[in-house]
Amino acid sequence: MLRKHVVFRKHMDSEHIHEWKAPEVLEKYMTGGLCGFDRSGCPVWYEIIGPLDAKGLLFSASKQDFIKKKFQDCEKLREVGNQQTQKLGRKIETLTMIYDFDGLGLKHLWKPAVEAYGDLLAMFEENYPESLGRVFIIKAPRLFPVAYNLVKHLLSEDTRNKIVVLGSNWKEVLHKHIDPAEIPVEYGGTLTDPDGNPKCRTKLNYGGDVPKKYYVRDQLKHQYDHSVMVSRGSTHQVEYEILFPGCVLRWQFMSDGADIGFGVYLKTKAGARQHAGEMTEMYPNQRYNAHLVPEDGSLTCTDPGVYVLRFDNTYSYIHAKKISYTVEVLLPDKKSEEQFQELEDQTKELKINHA
Secondary structure (H helix, E strand, O other), X not given: OHHHHHHHHHHOOHHHOOOOXXXXXXXXXXXXXXXXXXXXXXXXXXXXXXXXXXXXHHOOOOHHHHHHHHXXXXXXHHHXXXXXXXXXXXXXXXXXXXXXXOOOOHHHHOHHHHHHHXXXXXXXXXXXXXOEEEEEEEOOOOOHHHHHHHXXXXXXXXXXXXXXXXXXXXXXXXXXXXXXXXXXXXXXXXXOOOOOOOOOOOOOEOXXXXXXXXXXXXXXXXXXXXXXXXXXXXXXXXXXXXXXXOEEEEEEEEEEOOOEEEEEEEOOOOOOOOOHHHOEEEEEEEEEOOOOOOXXXXXXXXXXXXXEEEEEOOOOOOOOEEEEEEEXXXXXXXXXXXXXXXXXXXXXXXXXHXX
8 A cells, every 4th residue: 555655656746746737727627725724723625516617627637637636735735734733733634624515416427527536536545544534515415415425435434434414504513613714704704815705716716617718628538338229210218217216317328420319208107118208208308419529418316217218310211320328327325315304304493493
């Protein structure tokens, strides 16, 4: 393990990492940052998920640049810890992380984005296993258990035990661990930028959509699980049974030579094959130029049942279409779901008591 860590640091050119200049797009649009210290003197790092344009960033920079940027951030935090150690006269070796999941959406579950984030988590786990003090999850939507389930296998049990999902009282909880003077107004504290900005933008990056002028590619290579030839004037249907609500269907597909129609439906009668008009349309059917740019998407399944992904070539009277596709069913993390239900019940109880 130590040898692997030494090799990794050499590969990252750790001796010169502070002088390394990340690509402009990462500097401008990678969200989060270091802002303040907790009551123990440990640095506080924010990860702001909602405005993160993962697809735009991956189209504009290499995965290696992502890892190197995060490695640079980790080294910066370690340096800040050393400074705090000298200042306070006691060892400061850990950090507090605040994950703001407000705005988490299906776009964040794009497979290449999840895989890239998984690489970043693996890098942190392998090279900074003792650096994490605690992680606070705030403003997490119902989709969070699905997102967490995609990456939790990369986290050690020790790390998972440090994660705390907060409910509507998250500001009060943060105040117990961090002085409000160290927390931006945006997050319930009193800290502002010198110009009075409550978001503390000199310390925190709030990202946003990456302008296409930064793009160096318009697609990522993908190995598809299935291929099928859809005959002229015909359709190809793929069925997935969803046993409980809250699951997410995620897909990627490309066509060969010409466009293809695509939509997602929910069966109204189990067993028999149904035509589109007999089913409930869950994801509007439309034609995609998937021969030019591969398509990807996802759908939160609010109801259990049999979902049908339908590739539509009925409008083509001459050409058959070859379709390559991958479909996955993403399951929510059960423990997180139970925590969410408890938090929601507590919130309802508070509202009733205050009524």
